[in-house]
Amino acid sequence: MERRRHLSWERLEEIFEEMQRRADRIFEVFEPSLLSKPLWDAERCCLEPLVDVRESADAIVVTVDLPFVDTKEDIDITLLQDSLEIRAKTRRAIRFERWGTVQREIDFNEFRKTLRLPAEVKPEEANATFKRGVLKVLLPKKTRKMRIEIG
Amino acid sequence: MTRMSGMEGIRVVETSAVGLEKPTILIGLPDVGLVGMIAAMHMLNTQKMQDIAYIESDLIPPIVVLHGGKIFEPIRVYGQNNLLLITSEIPIPGAIVRPFARSIVKWSMRKNPQLILALGGIAVPNRLDIEKPECYTIETNEEAKRILEKAKLERLNEGIMVGPYPIILRECQKNNLPAATILAQSFDKYPDPGAAASVIEVLGKLLNINVNIDELLKSAEEIRVKTRDLMRRTDRTMQQMSKAQELEVPAMYT
Numbered sequence: 001m002e003r004r005r006h007l008s009w010e011r012l013e014e015i016f017e018e019m020q021r022r023a024d025r026i027f028e029v030f031e032p033s034l035l036s037k038p039l040w041d042a043e044r045c046c047l048e049p050l051v052d053v054r055e056s057a058d059a060i061v062v063t064v065d066l067p068f069v070d071t072k073e074d075i076d077i078t079l080l081q082d083s084l085e086i087r088a089k090t091r092r093a094i095r096f097e098r099w100g101t102v103q104r105e106i107d108f109n110e111f112r113k114t115l116r117l118p119a120e121v122k123p124e125e126a127n128a129t130f131k132r133g134v135l136k137v138l139l140p141k142k143t144r145k146m147r148i149e150i151g
Numbered sequence: 152m153t154r155m156s157g158m159e160g161i162r163v164v165e166t167s168a169v170g171l172e173k174p175t176i177l178i179g180l181p182d183v184g185l186v187g188m189i190a191a192m193h194m195l196n197t198q199k200m201q202d203i204a205y206i207e208s209d210l211i212p213p214i215v216v217l218h219g220g221k222i223f224e225p226i227r228v229y230g231q232n233n234l235l236l237i238t239s240e241i242p243i244p245g246a247i248v249r250p251f252a253r254s255i256v257k258w259s260m261r262k263n264p265q266l267i268l269a270l271g272g273i274a275v276p277n278r279l280d281i282e283k284p285e286c287y288t289i290e291t292n293e294e295a296k297r298i299l300e301k302a303k304l305e306r307l308n309e310g311i312m313v314g315p316y317p318i319i320l321r322e323c324q325k326n327n328l329p330a331a332t333i334l335a336q337s338f339d340k341y342p343d344p345g346a347a348a349s350v351i352e353v354l355g356k357l358l359n360i361n362v363n364i365d366e367l368l369k370s371a372e373e374i375r376v377k378t379r380d381l382m383r384r385t386d387r388t389m390q391q392m393s394k395a396q397e398l399e400v401p402a403m404y405t
Contacts, residue, residue: 039379050379052340063279065341065379067372094376131279133372134341 046110047094049086055118058143064135066111068094072130077137079123084137085114159250161208163258169203169230173265175358176235178255180315181242181385183394184343185378186272186335187316190350191238193367198360200229200236206255210247216240234358235262240381242388243315252315256322266298267323267330268357269316270350272337273307274397284336284349291320295329302353304333311401313394340386342378344371 039048050065068090069075078085093107100106121139128137179191194200205224215222226239243251259267273287288304289312290296312320316332323330333353337346348364355362367374 039383047376047379050341050382065338065375067375133375134279136279 040108041112042100042106044110044112045106045108046087046112047108048113049088049111051113051115053115053118057141059141060117060119060121060139062115062137062139064088064111064113064137065133066130066135067133068092069111069130069133072128075130075135077128077135079121079126079139082120083114083116084139085112086135086137087112088135159253160210161206161247161250161254163204163228163254164207165204165228167201167203167230169235169262171230171233171235171262173263174230174233174235176237176259176262176264176267177354178267178269178316178319179236179238180269180271181239181381182314182316182389183272183274183339184337184341184346185382185385186337186343186346186350187270188238188240188381189342189344189347189367189374189378190270190354191236193347193351193364194234194354194362195229195236195238197362197366198231198234200231200234202227203230203235204228206237206239206251208247208251210244210250212241212244214241235259235264242381242385244388245392248315248318248392252318252322256319256326256328259323260326260328264328266295266357267319267328268354269319269330269332270347270354271316271332271334272343272346273334274339275336278336278338278343278346281336284343284346286333286335286349286353288331288333289320290329290331291324292327292329295331298329298357299331302333302356304353307334309401311396311399313392313396314389340382342375342382344368344374 040046041048052063054061062084064086066075066088069088070091075086075088088111090109090111093109095105095107097105117139120142122142125140126138128135177191177194179187179194181188202223205228206226207224211226214225216225225241229236229238237255275281278284286304287307288299288302289307290299320330320332333350335346335349337343344367348367351362351364351367
């Protein structure tokens with residue numbers, strides 16, 4: 001009974017969101033070779049943005065193409081332990097008149113993307129900029145540097 | 152009327168009479184930032200070019216595209232006012248790049264072109280900081296250099312080029328056809344209508360035609376949304392062709 005009382009709609013939503021995140025991460029891992037995940041989610045009326053992830057010795061730089069997103073206030077970035085979640089509201093509905101195999105009209109209102117990070121990062125040093133519709137997130141990597149003297 | 156020409160299993164099938172005199176042939180294929188393809192789309196819309204031929208091959212993936220309830224091959228040729236335009240709605244798979252290039256260059260030769268221009272992008276890491284992308288060129292012979300002089304573009308002198316355009320250029324060079332690329336500074340993995348606008352401005356100068364780029368820039372966001380699938384697919388094709396080699400320097404030094 002106690003357990004049922006805590007399973008509110010809010011909690012259910014959280015569980016579904018978490019399941020979705022995990023599914024997204026599975027797609028992220030396998031997508032390049034095995035799967036061709038569509039760049040949209042009709043159920044949630046959201047589009048997946050194009051993303052570029054570059055990794056250097058010190059940092060991971062993620063850039064995201066966000067057309068129809070006006071300001072940084074419309075973007076929500078969440079850094080999880082091993083992944084980055086980006087949500088961005090578009091200033092107007094993006095309408096496809098004849099969308100998909102059934103050729104129906106559909107509106108998308110948001111971009112969403114969860115991507116798995118290739119290395120551990122320092123969340124407190126992360127920063128982001130948004131310019132001309134492109135979001136750039138800089139994530140310094142957790143690295144242990146040690147200087148080696150030449151004997 | 153249908154006329155076929157081709158080699159190595161790739162054929163150009165003409166569906167309308169193409170009686171142009173020394174035409175300029177434009178090529179806009181999916182590549183870096185989809186610049187060539189976006190520029191091609193803008194040209195065929197603003198110049199009201201007509202569908203006059205298509206590329207047919209068992210080597211091309213089994214795809215057709217639907218437009219206005221009609222079925223089309225994904226790689227097509229358009230024509231109007233002494234201009235021919237070859238464009239594609241799919242990335243050209245690496246395995247067929249060479250026979251594809253040989254086939255379209257052979258077909259182009261029979262049209263006795265004044266100039267062949269490959270339109271595209273060149274990935275630059277600082278694209279976000281560039282307000283108006285600049286264009287670069289590489290020409291195949293003196294005649295092409297003479298024509299391109301008018302545009303005053305910087306020439307690419309050293310480097311590695313990967314993909315359909317370098318192979319098309321090489322085929323043109325072997326056949327002494329006047330050809331050149333117009334490559335605008337571009338995003339690598341995102342559709343770049345701003346770069347396409349720079350390419351079109353250069354085209355306008357070279358061809359003495361007035362092509363309005365305002366509409367293109369106004370619909371840039373729409374284009375960026377609607378070409379995401381092709382961009383992703385093109386990016387994968389480019390990775391399979393080791394496009395990143397373009398960032399390397401050639402080993403032969405002087």
